[in-house]
Amino acid sequence: MPPNKRKANGAKVPSSVPNVASSKEEFSFWLLKSEPESRLENGVDLKFGLEDLKKEPNQTACWDGVRNYQARNFMRSMRLGQKGFFYHSNCKVPGIAGLVKIVKESYVDHTQFDKKDPHYDPKSSQDNPKWDMVDVQFQRELKRFIPLHELKQLHLDHKKNSGPLAKLALFTSARLSVQPVRQEEFDYIVSLEDVTS
DNA sequence: GCCAACGTTGGC
DNA sequence: GCCAACGTTGGC
Numbered sequence: 001m002p003p004n005k006r007k008a009n010g011a012k013v014p015s016s017v018p019n020v021a022s023s024k025e026e027f028s029f030w031l032l033k034s035e036p037e038s039r040l041e042n043g044v045d046l047k048f049g050l051e052d053l054k055k056e057p058n059q060t061a062c063w064d065g066v067r068n069y070q071a072r073n074f075m076r077s078m079r080l081g082q083k084g085f086f087y088h089s090n091c092k093v094p095g096i097a098g099l100v101k102i103v104k105e106s107y108v109d110h111t112q113f114d115k116k117d118p119h120y121d122p123k124s125s126q127d128n129p130k131w132d133m134v135d136v137q138f139q140r141e142l143k144r145f146i147p148l149h150e151l152k153q154l155h156l157d158h159k160k161n162s163g164p165l166a167k168l169a170l171f172t173s174a175r176l177s178v179q180p181v182r183q184e185e186f187d188y189i190v191s192l193e194d195v196t197s
Numbered sequence: 198g199c200c201a202a203c204g205t206t207g208g209c
Numbered sequence: 210g211c212c213a214a215c216g217t218t219g220g221c
Contacts, residue, residue, distance in 0.1 A: 033219090068204075090219050148220080175203065175218050 027180035030074065030084035031170060032063060032100065032136065037091045041118040050086045050097040050141065059138035060103055063178075064111045065119040067131060071178035075134050076106045084136065085181065085189070087170075095147035096189065104135035143193040151189070164188040 036049025053061055066072055079102065086098045109131040111117040112124045124130040151170060158166040165188060169179040181189075 035219095070204090094220070174220085177218085 025180075025182075027074075027077070027182065028079075028082050029181040029183065029186040030078060030082065030102075031087050031096075031179040031181050032084050033087045033089040033177045033179075035090045036088045036097075039090065042116075044118045046118065049088060050138070053086065053100070053136070053138045056138075060135055062104075062109075062133045062135050064109045064133045065117075066109070066133065066178060067119055067121065068177065070173075071176055072130075072132055074176075074178045074180055075132055078102045078105060078134050080105055083139065083186070085186075086138075089177075093145070093147050095145055095149075095151070096142060097145055098141040099139040099190075100136040101139050102134055103137045106132040106134050109133040142190075146189065146192050150192070 034048045034050075035046055036051070038045050038047045040046070048061075053059060063075065066075060082102045084100050084102065085096045086100050088094055088097050108129045109119075111119050112121040112129060112131045113126060114120055119131075121130060148170075151165065151168070154163070155165045155168055155171050157163060164184045167182075168185055169176060169181070173179060
């Protein structure tokens with residue numbers, strides 16, 4: 001029996017809780033959370049929905065502001081060309097809005113040094129930066145918005161009958177803002193586009 | 198707006 | 210290195 005499992009940052013993982021980050025599995029798909037509705041933090045509006053990504057030059061944006069070690073480590077393992085879901089969080093109807101592609105692998109997140117940025121980190125330094133980001137590009141909208149409540153229902157179902165969404169990180173690590181997605185999870189969720197109720 | 202879940206901090 | 214207190218996330 002190994003001693004306490006550890007996360008990449010050294011913090012302890014409760015051994016009773018299944019945790020996606022302690023897995024040695026390699027992931028090739030991702031889920032990125034962003035808030036599509038206005039919310040001010042230190043006077044800065046954090047609103048950034050899929051529509052906002054589409055309006056960026058090249059429909060590309062840097063994924064700055066991630067201040068969680070697990071999420072950062074997942075960004076560090078992202079590779080060029082990999083796909084991710086663009087998830088709308090903290091809004092009226094949370095859920096998956098579209099697909100993005102990783103177009104630049106992890107590099108230093110400059111916002112950690114900017115005192116005026118809501119995600120400024122006084123403990124980080126240019127010499128020893130703590131936080132990274134990647135660039136993502138809009139790929140496409142899903143044919144229909146896949147709401148969280150639908151995924152939740154499927155997740156509960158699949159836990160009982162061992163379906164593809166039984167271990168989806170969206171529910172097993174609900175608070176992570178950057179999550180890994182398995183191939184079978186990705187394919188299944190994309191296939192929901194064509195499901196009519 | 199509430200609050201459960203859970204990550205982080207800091208005293209000891 | 211433990212763990213209580215605190216802060217944040219994000220669904221509801």
